[in-house]
Amino acid sequence: MSVLSRQAVSVVRRLRRAPDLELETALGGAVLGLFLLVALAAPLLAPYGPHAFSGLSLGRPSAAHPLGTNDAGQDILSELIYGARISLAVGLGAALGTVALGLLVGAVAGYAGGPLDALLMRLVDVMLTLPRLPLLILLAAFLGSGLVQTVAIISLLFWPSTARAVRAQVMSARRRSYVKMARNFGGGAGYVLRRHILPAVAPLIAFGLVAAAGRAVAMEAGLAFLGLGDPTAKSWGLMMRFALNLPGLLLTDRWLWWLLPPGLCLTLLILALTYLGMGLERRLHPGLRR
Amino acid sequence: MRSRIVAYLVTLWVVLTLNFLLPRLLPGDPLSALLDPESSDYVFDAEVRAALEAYYGLDRPLAEQYLAYLKGAVTGDLGRSIRLNQPVAGLLAVHLPWTLLLTGTALGLAALLGLLGGAEAAWKRGSAADRLLTAASVVAGNAPVYFVGMMLLILLGAELGWLPLAGGRTPFARYDGPLAAIADLGRHLVLPAVTLTLSLLGVQFLLVRNSVVGILGEDFMFVARAKGLRPARLKWSHAVRNALLPFVAHLAAHAGLAITGAVFIETLFQYPGMGRLIFEAVGARDYPVIQGVFLVVAVVVLTANLLADGLNARLDPRLAEEVGR
Numbered sequence: 001m002s003v004l005s006r007q008a009v010s011v012v013r014r015l016r017r018a019p020d021l022e023l024e025t026a027l028g029g030a031v032l033g034l035f036l037l038v039a040l041a042a043p044l045l046a047p048y049g050p051h052a053f054s055g056l057s058l059g060r061p062s063a064a065h066p067l068g069t070n071d072a073g074q075d076i077l078s079e080l081i082y083g084a085r086i087s088l089a090v091g092l093g094a095a096l097g098t099v100a101l102g103l104l105v106g107a108v109a110g111y112a113g114g115p116l117d118a119l120l121m122r123l124v125d126v127m128l129t130l131p132r133l134p135l136l137i138l139l140a141a142f143l144g145s146g147l148v149q150t151v152a153i154i155s156l157l158f159w160p161s162t163a164r165a166v167r168a169q170v171m172s173a174r175r176r177s178y179v180k181m182a183r184n185f186g187g188g189a190g191y192v193l194r195r196h197i198l199p200a201v202a203p204l205i206a207f208g209l210v211a212a213a214g215r216a217v218a219m220e221a222g223l224a225f226l227g228l229g230d231p232t233a234k235s236w237g238l239m240m241r242f243a244l245n246l247p248g249l250l251l252t253d254r255w256l257w258w259l260l261p262p263g264l265c266l267t268l269l270i271l272a273l274t275y276l277g278m279g280l281e282r283r284l285h286p287g288l289r290r
Numbered sequence: 291m292r293s294r295i296v297a298y299l300v301t302l303w304v305v306l307t308l309n310f311l312l313p314r315l316l317p318g319d320p321l322s323a324l325l326d327p328e329s330s331d332y333v334f335d336a337e338v339r340a341a342l343e344a345y346y347g348l349d350r351p352l353a354e355q356y357l358a359y360l361k362g363a364v365t366g367d368l369g370r371s372i373r374l375n376q377p378v379a380g381l382l383a384v385h386l387p388w389t390l391l392l393t394g395t396a397l398g399l400a401a402l403l404g405l406l407g408g409a410e411a412a413w414k415r416g417s418a419a420d421r422l423l424t425a426a427s428v429v430a431g432n433a434p435v436y437f438v439g440m441m442l443l444i445l446l447g448a449e450l451g452w453l454p455l456a457g458g459r460t461p462f463a464r465y466d467g468p469l470a471a472i473a474d475l476g477r478h479l480v481l482p483a484v485t486l487t488l489s490l491l492g493v494q495f496l497l498v499r500n501s502v503v504g505i506l507g508e509d510f511m512f513v514a515r516a517k518g519l520r521p522a523r524l525k526w527s528h529a530v531r532n533a534l535l536p537f538v539a540h541l542a543a544h545a546g547l548a549i550t551g552a553v554f555i556e557t558l559f560q561y562p563g564m565g566r567l568i569f570e571a572v573g574a575r576d577y578p579v580i581q582g583v584f585l586v587v588a589v590v591v592l593t594a595n596l597l598a599d600g601l602n603a604r605l606d607p608r609l610a611e612e613v614g615r
Contacts, residue, residue, distance in 0.1 A: 126301050129542070131591045133550040134568065134584045138309075141572055141580050142316045218434055225436055226557060226569055240437070244558075250444050250455070263437040267429075274432045 025279025031272035035265075039084040048075040050082035050234050058246075058254070067257045070239075071246055079234055080261050086235035087217050087269060090151055094216030097155025099208045102162025103201070109163070110170030111193065121167070124160040132157055136219065140228040147230045150223060154216045162208040166201055173200035207280040214273035221266050236262035298596045305588040309581050310359045314352070321346055321577065324372070331575060338375050345369035345578065363585070369578035373571065378582040381567060386586060388458055389556070389563035393548040395479065396486035400494050400544075403487075405537065408498025409530045415503055424499065431492020436554040439485040443559070447481060454478050456560035482559045486551045490544060497540055501533040538602045545594035549587055 038045060047064075048054040052074065059069040067076040109120040139153045173179060179196045187195070223229045224237030231238070239262040249255055313321050323329040324342055333339045345362070346369070347355050362368065368378035411420040430438070447455045454460070458478050465471040505511060506529060514528050549564075556565030564583050571579035 122300075125297070126304050129301055129546075129592060129595050130305065131546050131549050131584075131587050133553050134587045135308075137553070137568055137572060138312060138580055138584045141575070141577070142313050214432070218432075221434060222436070222554060225434075225554070227573055240440075244440075250440075250447070255440075255444060259440060263434070263440065267433045267437055270432055270434065271429060274428060278428075 022279055022282075024275045028272040028275030028279065031268055032276060035084050035088060035269050035272070038081060039088045042081050042085055046075075046078035046081040048078040050074070050079050052078070054078075061257050067261060068254075070242060070258065076239075076258055076261070079239055080236070080265060083234060083236045083239060083262060084265070084269075086147070086233050087220065087266070090147060090154075090220040090235075091213040091217040091269075091273070093147075093151040094154040094158070094220075095209045095213035097151060098158045098212040098216070099162055099205055101155060101159035102208060103166055103205065105159065106163040106166025107170055107193065107197070107201070110167040111174065111189070111197070113171075117167070120163070124164055127157070127160040128164075133222070136223065137226070137228060140223055145223075145228055145230050147233050150220055150229060151216075154219050158212055158215055162204075162212065165204055165208070169201050169204055170197055173197050203280070203284050207277060207284055210273055210277040210280055214270055214277060217266070217273065218270050236266045294596060294599045298592060301592055302589065305585065305592070306360065306363055307356075309585050310356055313577060313581070314348075314355075321348060324577070333372055335375065338370065338372055341370040341375075342372065342578075368582040368585070371571070371576055371579045373574040373576040373579070378578050381579060382564070382582050382586050385562060385564050385567045386590075388561060389549075389552055389565065390590075392479065392482055392486060392556070392561065392563060393545070393552050395483045396490055396551075397541075397544065397548050399483070399487045400490035401537075401541070404491055404494030404498050405530065407491075408495045409502050409525060409533070411495070412499045412502035412506065412529070413525055415499075415506075420499075423495065427492040427495040427499075429492070430488045431490075431496065433489075434554075435485060435489045435551045436558050438488060439481070439555055439558045442481055442485055453481050458562045478561075482555045482561050485555050486548060489551050490548060493547065494537070494540075494544065498530075498533055498537055501536045502529050505529050505532050535602060535606055538598055538605060541601075542591070542595035542598040545598075546591050549591060 047066075053072065054075045055065050055069040055073050057069065057071050057073045059065055059073070061068045065075050065077065067080065070076055070079070105120055105124075109117040136153060136157055139156070140149065143149045143153060173196065176196075179192060182192055182196060220229065220235060221237030221240075224233075224235045225241050227241060229235060229238055240259060243249055243255065243258040243262075246254070249259065321342075323331040324333050325339060325348070326332060333342060343349075345367075347358055350358075366379045368382070370376065371378055371381055374381065407423060411423050414420050443455065447453050454477060459471075459474050460478075463474060465474065511524070511528060514524055519528070552563060553565035553568065555561065556563045557569040560566060564587060568580055568583040570576075571583070
């Protein structure tokens with residue numbers, strides 16, 4: 001069994017042993033699981049394709065279209081169901097990208113120490129003080145819109161907080177006597193990193209992934225809402241943008257089935273990730289549980 | 291404090307350089323496309339094209355472009371808007387006050403309510419009120435700010451008709467006096483400011499609550515209680531006084547959050563600030579304006595950082611001693 005999978009098993013075991021799996025954490029996990037299921041089973045659940053012109057323009061809710069149709073005559077419920085795929089794909093992709101970058105920089109800085117560490121941490125400081133969204137907009141405007149670009153831009157901007165946490169953990173693990181012992185007995189850097197440092201950092205990775213996924217889902221929707229997302233990937237943010245583009249939308253009751261559902265789905269998914277992340281964070285720092 | 295100022299200047303230089311390099315290094319060469327007759331982004335207006343060429347100076351060596359750019363940034367020459375054919379600096383000067391009004395109001399309100407509410411909730415930790423406020427804060431702080439804004443807009447603006455739907459003031463209005471003008475500005479400010487306040491309050495409430503809860507467990511609180519101090523004094527002079535330090539230390543980060551929120555909120559409410567400006571510039575691929583907004587917002591956030599650092603040094607005698615030396 002590889003170290004990583006052994007690590008995963010031990011994390012799962014530790015989570016299961018936890019005396020009180022709080023209600024909020026469990027609910028967060030359940031909601032996230034539900035959205036994952038919907039995203040995976042989208043072709044089975046959705047009555048139409050997300051781009052199919054299946055009805056009249058701006059139809060009210062009916063048996064054929066439970067949430068009505070948009071201005072182009074596309075079924076809103078189907079858009080909503082397929083939209084889960086976009087949000088979750090971006091969330092997963094950007095979470096992996098963010099944590100991979102943060103892990104790399106944090107581990108190198110924490111393990112190397114010295115001037116390299118100082119340089120990398122100044123970089124982290126600078127990146128954490130820059131206003132994120134305007135920089136995100138600037139990058140998106142120049143890099144072009146596409147899901148891959150969105151994932152790349154979010155990963156590039158959000159790694160510093162993970163890097164800082166990983167660095168702190170690596171530095172403290174490095175000072176432990178068993179790590180010093182392993183090195184005294186001739187353990188190489190690779191061996192020590194894999195065998196002793198990685199297990200110390202693993203719980204941080206779990207939290208980092210969930211936190212990054214939440215931020216990425218919110219940012220993707222935000223960019224789509226601002227018109228900087230992939231115009232062909234119909235995400236919840238893009239649905240809201242299209243809905244708001246209809247003049248006078250708020251003066252009729254059309255917002256009830258066009259604007260509210262994507263907004264609620266987005267909020268629910270972000271909150272699920274937030275609560276899951278808070279649960280994992282409490283597990284990391286038992287001091288927070290007061 | 292000197293090291294803080296050096297760090298501030300270094301970050302400022304990074305921002306300026308990033309702003310210069312990004313459009314020139316990124317693939318696709320978006321700037322050249324503006325001047326290339328074959329491209330779909332070609333700028334047809336000859337006068338605008340000449341201004342672009344002069345500002346970006348893409349035919350000159352990179353070092354020369356960089357120096358010209360730095361000189362322009364220092365003297366306030368940030369190029370011309372492609373969409374409006376106006377100097378970017380002038381556009382920024384028109385839009386910045388609106389954003390400062392919105393974010394300043396929201397930050398002030400959220401800080402006040404967050405401190406009072408957070409201290410109260412921590413004092414009665416575990417009570418029903420504490421749990422309710424904490425849950426509400428998680429929701430308010432994490433829900434997409436434009437969705438919360440839409441719901442408020444629908445409820446208070448469209449359904450009840452109490453507040454204006456969009457804009458910073460009534461178009462073409464002629465006011466009878468300064469009071470009428472302020473009332474009109476205020477009415478337009480309510481919805482955007484409430485939306486932004488809610489989102490910031492969610493974050494600040496949790497920060498204050500959690501720091502006060504942590505402080506309540508400290509030894510000095512035990513001693514203070516043993517001395518027989520009155521509860522109000524315990525709460526405000528001992529617990530909240532110490533919670534002020536992390537609170538102020540995070541204020542700079544909250545200024546960044548406020549800017550992020552303002553971009554969405556100004557877009558949604560068509561509020562005439564920097565967020566609205568960058569949104570409209572993005573739609574028109576108006577690069578000089580996007581870059582100008584980024585630059586100004588970065589400078590504002592950096593300055594907020596520096597001010598928060600200075601304030602924290604004043605509040606924390608230990609830090610003040612270090613600074614004095």
